[in-house]
Amino acid sequence: MSLPVDSNPAYAQYAHPERLVSTQWLADHLGAEGLVVLESDEDILLYNTGHIPGALKIDWHTELNDEVTRDYVDGEGFAALMSAKGITRESTVVLYGDKSNWWASYALWVFTLFGHRDVRLVDGGRDKWIAEGRELVTSIPVPAAADYPVIERDDSKIRAFLPEVLDHLGKPLIDVRSLEEYTGERTHMPAYPEEGALRGGHIPTAASVPWARAAAEDGTFRSRTELERIYLDEAGLSAGDEVIAYCRIGERSSHTWFVLQHLLGFENVRNYDGSWTEWGNAVRVPIVKGEAAGELPTGFGERR
Amino acid sequence: MSPMPQNLREIVEEFTEVPEAQRLELLLDFSRELPPLPERLADHPELFEQVVECQSPLFLVVEVANDAAHTTGLYFSAPPEAPTTRGFASVLAAGLHGSSAAEILTVPEDMPQQLGLTRALSPLRMRGMSAMLARIKRQITEQLNS
Numbered sequence: 138m139s140l141p142v143d144s145n146p147a148y149a150q151y152a153h154p155e156r157l158v159s160t161q162w163l164a165d166h167l168g169a170e171g172l173v174v175l176e177s178d179e180d181i182l183l184y185n186t187g188h189i190p191g192a193l194k195i196d197w198h199t200e201l202n203d204e205v206t207r208d209y210v211d212g213e214g215f216a217a218l219m220s221a222k223g224i225t226r227e228s229t230v231v232l233y234g235d236k237s238n239w240w241a242s243y244a245l246w247v248f249t250l251f252g253h254r255d256v257r258l259v260d261g262g263r264d265k266w267i268a269e270g271r272e273l274v275t276s277i278p279v280p281a282a283a284d285y286p287v288i289e290r291d292d293s294k295i296r297a298f299l300p301e302v303l304d305h306l307g308k309p310l311i312d313v314r315s316l317e318e319y320t321g322e323r324t325h326m327p328a329y330p331e332e333g334a335l336r337g338g339h340i341p342t343a344a345s346v347p348w349a350r351a352a353a354e355d356g357t358f359r360s361r362t363e364l365e366r367i368y369l370d371e372a373g374l375s376a377g378d379e380v381i382a383y384c385r386i387g388e389r390s391s392h393t394w395f396v397l398q399h400l401l402g403f404e405n406v407r408n409y410d411g412s413w414t415e416w417g418n419a420v421r422v423p424i425v426k427g428e429a430a431g432e433l434p435t436g437f438g439e440r441r
Numbered sequence: 442m443s444p445m446p447q448n449l450r451e452i453v454e455e456f457t458e459v460p461e462a463q464r465l466e467l468l469l470d471f472s473r474e475l476p477p478l479p480e481r482l483a484d485h486p487e488l489f490e491q492v493v494e495c496q497s498p499l500f501l502v503v504e505v506a507n508d509a510a511h512t513t514g515l516y517f518s519a520p521p522e523a524p525t526t527r528g529f530a531s532v533l534a535a536g537l538h539g540s541s542a543a544e545i546l547t548v549p550e551d552m553p554q555q556l557g558l559t560r561a562l563s564p565l566r567m568r569g570m571s572a573m574l575a576r577i578k579r580q581i582t583e584q585l586n587s
Binding site: 186 | 465466468469472497521522523524525526528560561562563
């Protein structure tokens, strides 16, 4: 049972308005049957300091990742997680989080790997809810366990692995990291610790579009016209392109994946979650340093 | 376990004695108890060193006194939207503020790992915590040598 789509006229401009809800829509539907609200933050204690009434926490680090392999949970793991949060295959899952929904987008992308049909983001996320003076509570709901089927993860459509990125070379890539990471001046985010990439720079031909450019000051998504100016006019994407986005570990690029896929309507967008912490350590993959996107070296970007 | 000032040792024990979920609750309690800055520091951002390794803005001041023990004061500033960072700063404030410089310098580098949070927190965050401790030690050494 799905909840109604937010008919906010501001969302009609996007390719998939059903993927966004406003803070007002959420306030109006809190407690509705079939709705599960999840908070996904970078700071995992933030939820406990106060959250939207009825919301549950989802922890990207301990709940969505496999603990041993660098991978996401499998079908059984995901089913168990959903069940524990009272989510059925029919639930409308609404995600929100800190930092312009950076980690909420990441969670939404993982839900999509499992083909969860109705999963949406709260436009503006946690910060907008708070800025509007809406209610926060600290009581943690205890949902009744629900029945969620074991669905195998489908990594073929929206996820790219390193060999697939190599095969993709010659088609558009978007590097969503900061300019300092793109140029190779540093291998990690400003103000973040070194995370163990041996080489700095970017994948040849990748366009640099730092992820946060898609968000307005209040954390909401920019208008379609503004987004088209950034991704089409500046980064050079055209309708129908196959695109791969990457960052450091695949979280910031989930935000860009959401923008390209759901707001601008690109149908073939993949997130390379290995991202720079894999590429920057891999042997003999091409890297370009500096501000220019660079050329593909001989032997890459054609059938080998 | 290497020697640690008594207060810090007790906090580490407090963490390790409870199950993981409660350790996060405990860290949250600490984040709420981070002492406000004394007035003489509150309006002087230039006195603070930023711990750039932390995922959220964290600033610290280390004051080594001229007494025989070189009693050391630690002051931290972190926004309420950064409870994890605040929590760890608060652990260090409660565990080390007022200790002698020598005692703080002997705190093992892996003290953050000893809190039993390495599974619950991401490696990036654990590194931010280690960096906080490392910067405190570096400042103490610099002040002792100057």
